[in-house]
Amino acid sequence: MTMEKLRVAVIGAGANTRSKHIPGLRLQNSVEIVGVVNRSEESSQKVAKELGIPKTYPDWTAAIADPDVDAVCIGTWPYMHAQMTIAALDAGKHVLCEARMAMNSAEAHAMLAASRRNPSLIAQIVPAPASLPVDGTIKDVIASGAIGEIITADVRVYAGDYPNHNSPFHWRNSKDFSGNNIMSLGIWYESVMRWVGHAATVNAVGQVVVRHRRDESGARTPIAVPDHIDVTGYLQQGGQYRLSVTTVVGHAPAKSEAYIFGTEGTLAYIVPNEGEPYLLSAKRGGPGLAPLAIDPARRGKWRVEEE
Structure with missing residues (x-):
């Protein structure tokens, strides 16, 4: 029996996302990166071309709304993490969110609450690697x-x-x-x-x-x-x-x-x-x-x- 691949959209292709997450996800046989959205349409197209990602989105909400996406990898700056994570979880998507987790403790608690509302979904913050x-x-x-x-x-x-x-x-x-x-x-x-x-x-x-x-x-x-x-x-x-x-x-x-x-x-x-x-x-x-x-x-x- 063949396992269906987990289809991932990348939201924010920052340095760590390009150097770690995208290559790492592609090493997983059960994962497929299907789309990307960056801060502008131009940069989205550039990343998609450089990294061979088939689809771009006009904005991050479109990536989350895509029925062909099972999970999102959020690589934006922290000011967008809570909004994107909560929206993705409530839309039924798994989430891998870059550290730092959020702008403040209130946002972090809201992200945790969204995860608890959706216990069947995986919500992961990139862990501290130094130790x-x-x-x-x-x-x-x-x-x-x-x-x-x-x-x-x-x-x-x-x-x-x-x-x-x-x-x-x-x-x-x-x-x-x-x-x-x-x-x-x-x-x-x-x-x-x-x-x-x-x-x-x-x-x-x-x-x-x-x-x-x-x-x-x-x-x-x-x-x-x-x-x-x-x-x-x-x-x-x-x-x-x-x-x-x-x-x-x-x-x-x-x-x-x-x-x-x-x-x-x-x-x-x-x-x-x-x-x-x-x-x-x-x-x-x-x-x-x-x-x-x-x-x-x-x-x-x-x-x-x-x-």
Whole structure:
């Protein structure tokens, strides 16, 4: 018996959609990409021609209304995610939505409600990828009791260099397009949740160091989204956390560092400036942090399109 293919329309062919989702979906024997719509008819036609997609739509509502579409892959900027996701689910379409999930928590809750209204449909947000290879190992070590009770989880993300006041404007610098999303803060919080659970409280301080950026015309555009932020609070399971994200510090020791300090030991996940990410661990009374092997059976990987 031959399985019918899942017919997917792409709404918003951004960089990640082109580099990850479209190639990944095409690797699935049970999936067929049948159409695409971008911000303009011209760009839709261009993407369709470049990527060999048979159909374009005049707008995103037409893609959702197409009876020959079973699912949509939403690759637009966050300001459209909630509206598109809710419309697609209520039209009976499965949804793969790019991160960041939504503009704010109200939109995110509305998306969740739409998913619960349609329990027979799959609604997936693209997961945070940075820690996928080590998530299983970190959770196993914590669950084993090897580091004792969690005292604090301390994550520092250095995603830039010294401030550049001539840097180009990006949609992520715009509250109109990005909403309350700040740099990779939400992505790294997702990783922290996988390891130690949800936050119970949230306190934050942030600043905008590069206050203007140059748009495509060369004009300076004022920036309201922080480029340096520190978030602290208590964890629901006990203990504290600190999550610091910046794009404006130089000579940082790594791209990112995550330390989980317990009463009996310490875990560290380091993404170095050069080379592959790695894990370190140490026990109370031991000689210090040392490499921790990742069990191949527990090594995660990118499988968004497969799932």
